[in-house]
Amino acid sequence: xxxxxxxxxxxxxxxxxxxxxxxxxxxxxxxxxxxxxxxxxxxxxxxxxxxxxxxxxxxxxxxxxxxxxxxxxxxxxxxxxxxxxxxxxxxxxxxxxxxxxxxxxxxxxxxxxxxxxxxxxxxxxxxxxxxxxxxxxxxxxxxxxxxxxxxxxxxxxxxxxxxxxxxxxxxxxxxxxxxxxxxxxxxxxxxxxxxxxxxxxxxxxxxxxxxxxxxxxxxxxxxxxxxxxxxxxxxxxxxxxxxxxxxxxxxxxxxxxxxxxxxxxxxxxxxxxxxxxxxxxxxxxxxxxxxxxxxxxxxxxxxxxxxxxxxxxxxxxxxxxxxxxxxxxxxxxxxxxxxxxxxxxxxxxxxxxxxxxxxxxxxxxxxxxxxxxxxxxxxxxx
Amino acid sequence: xxxxxxxxxxxxxxxxxxxxxxxxxxxxxxxxxxxxxxxxxxxxxxxxxxxxxxxxxxxxxxxxxxxxxxxxxxxxxxxxxxxxxxxxxxxxxxxxxxxxxxxxxxxxxxxxxxxxxxxxxxxxxxxxxxxxxxxxxxxxxxxxxxxxxxxxxxxxxxxxxxxxxxxxxxxxxxxxxxxxxxxxxxxxxxxxxxxxxxxxxxxxxxxxxxxxxxxxxxxxxxxxxxxxxxxxxxxxxxxxxxxxxxxxxxxxxxxxxxxxxxxxxxxxxxxxxxxxxxxxxxxxxxxxxxxxxxxxxxxxxxxxxxxxxxxxxxxxxxxxxxxxxxxxxxxxxxxxxxxxxxxxxxxxxxxxxxxxxxxxxxxxxxxxxxxxxxxxxxxxxxxxxxxxxxxxxxxxxxxxxxxxxxxxxxxxxxxxxxxxxxxxxxxxxxxxxxxxxxxxxxxxxxxxxxxxxxxxx
Numbered sequence: 001x002x003x004x005x006x007x008x009x010x011x012x013x014x015x016x017x018x019x020x021x022x023x024x025x026x027x028x029x030x031x032x033x034x035x036x037x038x039x040x041x042x043x044x045x046x047x048x049x050x051x052x053x054x055x056x057x058x059x060x061x062x063x064x065x066x067x068x069x070x071x072x073x074x075x076x077x078x079x080x081x082x083x084x085x086x087x088x089x090x091x092x093x094x095x096x097x098x099x100x101x102x103x104x105x106x107x108x109x110x111x112x113x114x115x116x117x118x119x120x121x122x123x124x125x126x127x128x129x130x131x132x133x134x135x136x137x138x139x140x141x142x143x144x145x146x147x148x149x150x151x152x153x154x155x156x157x158x159x160x161x162x163x164x165x166x167x168x169x170x171x172x173x174x175x176x177x178x179x180x181x182x183x184x185x186x187x188x189x190x191x192x193x194x195x196x197x198x199x200x201x202x203x204x205x206x207x208x209x210x211x212x213x214x215x216x217x218x219x220x221x222x223x224x225x226x227x228x229x230x231x232x233x234x235x236x237x238x239x240x241x242x243x244x245x246x247x248x249x250x251x252x253x254x255x256x257x258x259x260x261x262x263x264x265x266x267x268x269x270x271x272x273x274x275x276x277x278x279x280x281x282x283x284x285x286x287x288x289x290x291x292x293x294x295x296x297x298x299x300x301x302x303x304x305x306x307x308x309x310x311x312x313x314x315x316x317x318x319x320x321x322x323x324x325x326x327x328x329x330x331x332x333x334x335x336x337x338x339x340x341x342x343x344x345x346x347x348x349x350x351x352x353x354x355x356x357x358x359x360x361x362x363x364x365x366x367x368x369x370x371x372x373x374x375x376x377x378x379x380x381x382x
Numbered sequence: 383x384x385x386x387x388x389x390x391x392x393x394x395x396x397x398x399x400x401x402x403x404x405x406x407x408x409x410x411x412x413x414x415x416x417x418x419x420x421x422x423x424x425x426x427x428x429x430x431x432x433x434x435x436x437x438x439x440x441x442x443x444x445x446x447x448x449x450x451x452x453x454x455x456x457x458x459x460x461x462x463x464x465x466x467x468x469x470x471x472x473x474x475x476x477x478x479x480x481x482x483x484x485x486x487x488x489x490x491x492x493x494x495x496x497x498x499x500x501x502x503x504x505x506x507x508x509x510x511x512x513x514x515x516x517x518x519x520x521x522x523x524x525x526x527x528x529x530x531x532x533x534x535x536x537x538x539x540x541x542x543x544x545x546x547x548x549x550x551x552x553x554x555x556x557x558x559x560x561x562x563x564x565x566x567x568x569x570x571x572x573x574x575x576x577x578x579x580x581x582x583x584x585x586x587x588x589x590x591x592x593x594x595x596x597x598x599x600x601x602x603x604x605x606x607x608x609x610x611x612x613x614x615x616x617x618x619x620x621x622x623x624x625x626x627x628x629x630x631x632x633x634x635x636x637x638x639x640x641x642x643x644x645x646x647x648x649x650x651x652x653x654x655x656x657x658x659x660x661x662x663x664x665x666x667x668x669x670x671x672x673x674x675x676x677x678x679x680x681x682x683x684x685x686x687x688x689x690x691x692x693x694x695x696x697x698x699x700x701x702x703x704x705x706x707x708x709x710x711x712x713x714x715x716x717x718x719x720x721x722x723x724x725x726x727x728x729x730x731x732x733x734x735x736x737x738x739x740x741x742x743x744x745x746x747x748x749x750x751x752x753x754x755x756x757x758x759x760x761x762x763x764x765x766x767x768x769x770x771x772x773x774x775x776x777x778x779x780x781x782x783x784x785x786x787x788x789x790x791x792x793x794x795x796x797x798x799x800x801x802x803x804x805x806x807x808x809x810x811x812x813x814x815x816x817x818x819x820x821x822x823x824x825x826x827x828x829x830x831x832x833x834x835x836x837x838x839x
Binding site for chain 1: 438440441442444445446447448449450451469470471472473474475479482483485486487488489490491564565568569602669671672675678679680681682692695696698699705762
């Protein structure tokens with residue numbers, strides 16, 4: 001008996017370990033993105049996010065102050081100050097004055113740069129540049145340092161995205177525009193699909209099976225196929241590009257899955273309740289409103305989450321059916337793409353934008369998540 | 383001016399935000415007539431002859447961020463002068479969007495094409511409106527190397543006849559090598575003036591224990607395009623310009639020994655592990671936006687970077703072009719005596735939905751002030767081949783020097799991959815170059831590209 005119990009606990013361990021591993025694996029990219037959103041563009045391109053959490057030793061190119069800050073002391077000209085930006089803590093382990101040999105001197109040593117003067121750099125970045133003749137030129141001397149600095153993070157990306165005066169207006173507008181798109185685009189398909197699903201599940205009429213088959217067949221049609229013909233239709237009937245058009249498009253693209261999901265859930269509801277209601281003289285509409293809808297709530301909620309996430313993250317449908325060249329309407333995804341700049345490559349903004357735009361879907365998800373698992377199983381378990 | 387102030391005060395009552403947006407939309411950087419460097423006469427003459435009565439004009443283009451801000455400030459003057467409600471939207475997927483919109487019939491009035499290939503395609507399908515003989519004649523007379531700019535914007539229409547459809551405004555210079563002057567000083571290197579010297583410098587840097595080049599071809603779906611610039615530059619430096627012209631029209635097959643020779647010239651630099659930072663294997667996988675950063679690292683990963691005039695936007699923050707980084711002209715072979723060829727590119731403005739305001743806008747682009755305003759701005763890296771502008775307006779000395787290259791080129795040619803059919807110039811040429819740096823022989827790569835070109839005919 002004990003051996004059986006032993007195997008059991010061993011398996012539990014295996015299960016728990018693999019769960020932890022899987023969770024870590026799934027979270028890994030998100031954590032990386034999150035850490036990257038607190039780093040500057042130069043940091044992202046020079047080292048990986050995993051390296052940013054420990055104190056790191058880096059080679060940097062810094063400059064002394066401009067010659068116009070020089071002062072005269074006992075017949076010599078002096079420029080002094082600290083190489084690092086004001087609030088930065090770093091410790092220099094080696095430094096140099098040419099790109100050919102960046103670790104020629106240790107802190108405290110003095111480098112003789114010939115007619116450019118003599119430079120002394122301390123470990124904390126304090127320097128003193130002395131010369132007999134006046135310094136000229138527009139820029140300070142380059143100093144190459146090898147310095148270890150504590151982990152450094154910045155909120156600048158979030159500030160730029162949310163509070164920069166040139167973006168703020170666009171972001172706020174995009175946020176409300178997106179809500180205007182997403183809320184109706186979630187509610188309309190659910191309403192239509194719930195009616196349709198009831199009819200397909202519980203009302204008897206000729207061709208019902210064929211209709212269900214057609215809905216399932218529509219699930220595999222890629223929406224990209226329909227973009228141009230649908231837009232042509234919208235323009236022809238006078239809807240044009242706008243909210244109505246994008247609501248209709250999202251509704252159309254979301255309906256097959258919605259009907260399929262809800263119908264499979266409703267078909268699994270106990271037949272007795274519905275037949276009892278029929279015997280008691282309830283109409284189809286009463287059965288739908290009083291019995292089916294309350295019982296199907298988990299399925300409705302889970303589809304609402306799906307549809308909300310799709311429409312929130314959608315860029316393609318909005319670009320085709322909503323955003324016209326007047327620039328009066330925009331959505332969050334479009335606004336984020338714009339922040340990336342003409343030639344792209346601003347990863348720090350992309351990482352930050354991902355976390356800003358994720359906030360609302362996360363809130364929706366946590367509000368409805370207890371229905372999600374039940375809804376996910378909709379139709380699959382009898 | 384006065385009316386705007388009034389609106390602003392009225393707006394105060396409704397809320398400060400309204401006032402800000404109204405003012406920002408119509409902000410003019412310089413009051414007309416104020417800064418004497420600008421050609422305000424052309425602005426006044428234009429304003430007097432144009433009044434569109436508040437008509438709306440929509441423009442779709444590729445610029446975003448700071449580039450968009452710069453273009454918006456130029457547009458503000460057009461809106462003010464011609465009394466047009468002008469709206470610009472930028473999109474990074476502009477090339478796909480304009481096709482969808484043109485097909486469906488919801489195109490903007492004016493579209494800005496980053497490459498001529500797509501404009502030619504839309505012209506052929508009848509979506510573009512010809513700009514007329516006047517614009518064509520103006521361009522021929524007023525742009526440096528005017529005829530070549532006219533050719534860049536002339537395509538076959540639906541009826542098969544060639545017409546001037548797209549107005550080139552805003553140019554890029556491609557034949558540049560970027561470097562860090564202070565690193566050159568530290569190592570004692572001189573800026574080379576011939577290709578022979580450039581090759582000698584490359585070998586010299588390796589002998590000194592450094593790595594000469596940073597080359598990155600990565601660009602998402604467009605990976606490989608920086609290599610096409612290399613090959614085009616090499617083509618112009620090993621063959622006369624008329625051979626180049628035959629090459630871009632495929633009169634000279636892609637797998638001709640002359641083209642294969644140019645590809646191998648590029649290979650001399652890119653396929654040598656010692657010559658490229660990270661080794662030849664890293665060329666295809668390094669992003670073109672990240673690759674120039676190697677010049678600024680400590681110690682420098684490389685000394686030289688071949689790229690167009692837009693690249694300073696991707697230098698590390700705080701880099702001052704002209705001091706921290708500079709460029710020299712990608713030199714020609716002294717022994718070949720082919721002059722100093724320059725490779726360039728331009729964005730093209732075409733009318734996708736005809737309206738009086740759209741034509742007025744094209745006429746606005748013919749005024750020197752439209753060029754000078756953008757020249758005075760940092761965003762967008764604006765250069766112009768217009769001869770009548772005041773070059774002192776350029777925002778930096780570097781920009782001015784780049785502008786001079788455009789005005790003084792003895793041989794000026796456009797980016798060949800832009801002129802080739804899309805399937806080649808934005809397809810197999812790119813992927814072929816990735817294969818080539820990956821180790822495939824040049825002849826085989828050229829054969830494949832020619833096969834794909836034949837298939838398109």
